[in-house]
Amino acid sequence: MAIERIKKEWDKNKELEPSADPNLNLREILADKNNSELFGTLLDKKNENDLGQKLVKGELKPEDLKQLEGYRNEFVKILDDSKKVNEMLDSRVLNGVITRSPNLQTLNHLVGQDGIQRTVAKKLNFLAIEDKDHFDQIINSFERVQEQKSAEAEKDEEIKKICAQYSVSDRDLGDVLKIDDTNKRLIQIRGLIKKRMSFGGLFQNREISRRAEELDRRDDIVALLAEADKTMLSLGDSLSLSIGNNDEVRRELVSFLRGEDKSKREEGETEMSFKESKELYLSQSDLEAAWQRFVGDSNDKELVGRAQKNDLVAKGELQNLFVQNYLGDKNKKIKKKGFWYKLLEAFMAKLASGFDLIPAEPNGGQAKSQ
């Protein structure tokens, strides 16, 4: 149906927070343009194409409203998800995400934090309907970040207290952070992290504990106590790297903790890599030829027929199907759409939206491609 069209309509509207009041009746829900468009997407997902089109075109009749009422509960749940998304996209979390990506920082300068927030909220609201698993994954990431941010202040205080108690000095870190040259500064930070992370952990603790049991001479115990203090200083040294006041140091610490390979993927993840995306793209002319073949071979003659009669909704649907089929066929092994998959999909969909259809022949057949 008309997902693309609905999205375009949505773009024209700046108010993006759908109302999630569960007490609203269907007529009230549909009076809100954004809700109405989201509802259209839900109907699309449910293959209620006719109903969806009537909704988009504003041609609903009383009997249609009765039918729509059947989807009301599900839709109210979607509105709740939307509300949750908008609450999660608070400036603290948004800032945390923007600082993780230099490219997003540049986009932030171009469209502003409000622009990013609006776009992400809009995308997530549709994703909740179109791909619930993916939506849930994103919400899960949000929750992990939010949870960490909420506990951050308390943990930082605890660590600062330990550092003060054992006189952990931040002078060397302070000196490193003053270095203007980013590359030089990062090299120094990495060196400092390596040095501070040399603590032997629980093994060292167990060793001290074992010896503490055995010793009975005062001098030996005092010496071991001094060693324990030294270990505590090492622990404070390493913990101080993790407090939330320096993103650069924390990022490098995480890299250190995850191992040297920054591109290391999470276990079980089968996201398309940049290298793999190389096998997917087509030149404009090849993509157009693939499009004409797709239309010619399509089993959905009714949809093709409507598209050939210049029904923009049908044409949009056919183009989306084409891109999804093309990328899907090429990527049977891929379970998770990644960064490059999604962008190729976006570029191909946009390009395909400009492709013409060979008009239907008067006898209902399709003219041969030249």
Added chain:
Amino acid sequence: MTNISFSYLYQEFVELLSKGDENEAKQFLVDHFNDLPKDVQDDIIMAFFEEGLSLAAIEADEIDKFQKERLEEVEVLEKIKKSLEDKIKLIDLKKEATDEAKE
């Protein structure tokens, strides 16, 4: 959006994919952001956002795990230290008692 045609930008983009430099391809998306149609711009924002969110979530998990582990070690070490200090106190008390008995 500027007047650079989308098919030209598409061609440039796929050429960068073919060239194989990921950072350059990302830079292209940012450099030509304003030349691209609104729906593609939105997809770019969302893709970069998801990438940043995923990094932030991984960082949150790693930092949380690291701090928990190390703070537990601090706790264990504090207990060991306390037991060592108690041992010293006991030795000193015994010595004091012995000295007093001698006197």
